[in-house]
Amino acid sequence: MDIPTSDIHKMSVEEFDTKKLLINAARQRDRRKLEDVLIVDVDCHHYENESLRDIIQYIEDPVIKQTGLVYSGSGTGAQSPLIPGVVGYQDISGRVMRYPLRKLEQTPADGTHRDIHLSLKWMDAMGVDYVSMFPTPMLLLGLHPQPEIEVAMSRAYNRWLVEQILPQNERITSMLYLPFNDPEASYKMVRDFGDKPGVVGFSVVSTRYKPVYDNAYMKTYRLMEEMGKPLAFHASYNWNDPLLGATNRFLITHAMGFTIYNAMHCANWVINGLPERFPKLKVIWIESGLAWIPWLMQRLDNDYKMRSSEAPSLTKLPSEYMQDMYYSSQPMEVPNDLDVLEMTFKMIKAETQLCWCSDYPHWDMDLPSVIYDLPFLDETAKRNILGENARKLFDLDVSGRFPDYAPPGGGTA
Amino acid sequence: MAREIFVAKSDDLSDGERKIVPNGNSEIGVYRVKGRLYAYQNLCAHQGGPACEGLLMAKVEEVIAEDKTYQGMRFNHDEMHIVCPWHGWEYDLETGVMVADRTFRLRKYDVVEKEDGIYVLA
Numbered sequence: 001m002d003i004p005t006s007d008i009h010k011m012s013v014e015e016f017d018t019k020k021l022l023i024n025a026a027r028q029r030d031r032r033k034l035e036d037v038l039i040v041d042v043d044c045h046h047y048e049n050e051s052l053r054d055i056i057q058y059i060e061d062p063v064i065k066q067t068g069l070v071y072s073g074s075g076t077g078a079q080s081p082l083i084p085g086v087v088g089y090q091d092i093s094g095r096v097m098r099y100p101l102r103k104l105e106q107t108p109a110d111g112t113h114r115d116i117h118l119s120l121k122w123m124d125a126m127g128v129d130y131v132s133m134f135p136t137p138m139l140l141l142g143l144h145p146q147p148e149i150e151v152a153m154s155r156a157y158n159r160w161l162v163e164q165i166l167p168q169n170e171r172i173t174s175m176l177y178l179p180f181n182d183p184e185a186s187y188k189m190v191r192d193f194g195d196k197p198g199v200v201g202f203s204v205v206s207t208r209y210k211p212v213y214d215n216a217y218m219k220t221y222r223l224m225e226e227m228g229k230p231l232a233f234h235a236s237y238n239w240n241d242p243l244l245g246a247t248n249r250f251l252i253t254h255a256m257g258f259t260i261y262n263a264m265h266c267a268n269w270v271i272n273g274l275p276e277r278f279p280k281l282k283v284i285w286i287e288s289g290l291a292w293i294p295w296l297m298q299r300l301d302n303d304y305k306m307r308s309s310e311a312p313s314l315t316k317l318p319s320e321y322m323q324d325m326y327y328s329s330q331p332m333e334v335p336n337d338l339d340v341l342e343m344t345f346k347m348i349k350a351e352t353q354l355c356w357c358s359d360y361p362h363w364d365m366d367l368p369s370v371i372y373d374l375p376f377l378d379e380t381a382k383r384n385i386l387g388e389n390a391r392k393l394f395d396l397d398v399s400g401r402f403p404d405y406a407p408p409g410g411g412t413a
Numbered sequence: 414m415a416r417e418i419f420v421a422k423s424d425d426l427s428d429g430e431r432k433i434v435p436n437g438n439s440e441i442g443v444y445r446v447k448g449r450l451y452a453y454q455n456l457c458a459h460q461g462g463p464a465c466e467g468l469l470m471a472k473v474e475e476v477i478a479e480d481k482t483y484q485g486m487r488f489n490h491d492e493m494h495i496v497c498p499w500h501g502w503e504y505d506l507e508t509g510v511m512v513a514d515r516t517f518r519l520r521k522y523d524v525v526e527k528e529d530g531i532y533v534l535a
Contacts, residue, residue: 006471006488007429021498024461027438092501095468336516364500367460 001104003094016101018118018361022125028369034127038387038402039368040394041123041131043234043286043328043357046115047102048135048157049083054164056082058156064149082153083137084144087239088250096363116168122360123171126368129387129401130171132200132394136362138177139236142208147181154179158193166198170400175201175232180208183216190220194227200394203232203286206261213272221278230282230326230393235262258331259292266322267300273313275321282393284326287359291333294347297322323349326393328357329371329385331364342376351381355390383408415523415534420452422530433465436535441522443533444469446493446506452533453495453509454520462499464519469506470494495519 003011019026029035048055053072059065067081091099107117123131138157144150154177161174176193178186193199202224204212224231237257238244247253262285269275269283285293300318304311314321327348335341348354359365371377371385388407391398398405398413405413420426420434420443431444433455440455442465457464471488478484494503494512503512504519511517523534 003468005468006473007469007490007493011468021463021466024456024463028461095470095496095498095501095503097467097498336514370460 001101003097003100005094011097013097013101013104015106016098016104018098018105018121019125021098022122025122025367026125028367029125029127032369032372034368034372037127037368037372037383038391038398038405039126039128039130039356040387040390040396040398041128041358041360042232042284042355042390042393043134043330044119044122044131044360045134045136045362046119047137049137051113051115051160052082055153055156055160058159058163059152060155061148061152064152082144082149084140086140086143086237088237088253090250090254090363092363098361099363102361112168113165115165116172118361119172120169122358126358126360128358128368129398130173130390130396131358132390133172133174134203134234135177139205139234140207140238141177142180142205143238143240144181147179147185151179151182151185155185155189158189162193162196162199166196170198173198173200173394173396175199175203175230178202178204178220180204180210180217183214183220186217187220187223190223190227190229194223194229199229200396201230201232201284203234204265205236206233206265207236207238207257208261212265212268213274218277221274221281225278225281228280228395230284232284232286233262233265235259235285235287259288262286262288263292263296266296266325267318270300270318270321271304271311271314273311275324276313276315282326284328284355284393286328286357287330288327289331289333290327290329290341290344290348290354293322293327294344297347319347323347323353326353326355326389328355330357330359330366332366332370334370338374338376341374345376351377351384352389354385355393356386380409417525417532418535420524420531420533423526426531429469431465431469434533436533440465441533441535442466442495443524443531444495444506445531450524450526450531451506452522452524453504454522456520457497457499457502458511458517458519459497459500459502462497462502464495464497464502464504467496467498470496470503472512 001013056068056072107114141150158176235258239253244253244257297319304318356371372382421432426445433440433442442455444451455463455465471490472492474489476484493506496503509519509521525532
């Protein structure tokens, strides 16, 4: 495969192997003895569009299924009836080469799904024991103008995942996609899939415009709270959003887009007192990095002190509710002055609330070393963030990898 | 005293090409660009990616007219960048300095060309 470059010297690549690409990650793993550390990745991805034909077989609505079969068969040109497209080039115009090269990677034809093979390759290279796997193009499904398509696609995807993929390897789990534009369908999703093996929670892609405080969602939150399943808000972006449409570089729309939707939903969640209504429902904010959290904490606290009459359910500061929430680390902003990051960790109570994630194979992925190498964390904090916090959040059985697992710093699993 | 690591015979590293050679538990990327040889450790200063296995790209510049209006972008082929394939960090081929934050750099090695081939001094 030739990758066009700026020069006459195009890059020619004959083969691609994740294991080779990540050989320096494996060296980091060995140098830090990460094989001895429980590492749970709360946010990684696969490309479910590569299995679209299989997923469509699970669509229950016959009309939508027929449309999907046409699309996944001969194709319908540039349009997709099922997953909305959005402008973007996360691969930095080919510079992050695993995007164009992934199709060259060979996997064994042994009955195990290709996505399992690919996932285990990078997991083993990094020293990751368990993952919560998310889709990729479906992160834009919440922008589909037809709610029934979001319902049909997400339900088919979840069924395919639960029946075909997750049973193949216990190291791969998922927080299933909720079709949030249809509250009733979201409720049914939790009810029907909440107790399936490998389902460690549910997720809402935050790039959407339905408010989390809508009464229509309350029974879903209550059900999840009763089932002990965490709710994740997973960030993405929408360059067609009127606000982000005023940005002219992907850098900006990514930096802002992956934070503002989560920030908006988080503010709504806290100020409407949902933590008071669902005190045992665990909420995690995924793929917005960390820098937005101190910003939102300070903004909400400052306004709340002047306008508490607009948030009468609250019994403590907004930032204190946010300290009870969970956060995924990636893409972790690493300022040259690490004091800034240390203060962020302190503000979010990272030792108990932060969960490392890689986001692999996406362009701004993080390795476990971003946490393990931080000079201001002790060994217990590192191990909590890399795995223990997620183990507790997901109530994850890790005996398959660590038969005699003991939480860092003492205590029982 | 620096150890000489054989890279390639001169004819086997054409202009615009790159070769990765092992160096203990790491590698060194050796480039020949516009007649000159460069060698850097295959280790990105960011998260440790194999920087030398990525693309070699010309610097991208904005074209700003005298009236300060934006006129587009162009490649500046006088400044080539080594691009780490993990995350896209870019390094100036001439110096190994990271172009977006000059406090970072690739480790640079001397490289010599002899009658029987190209060597890195590691």
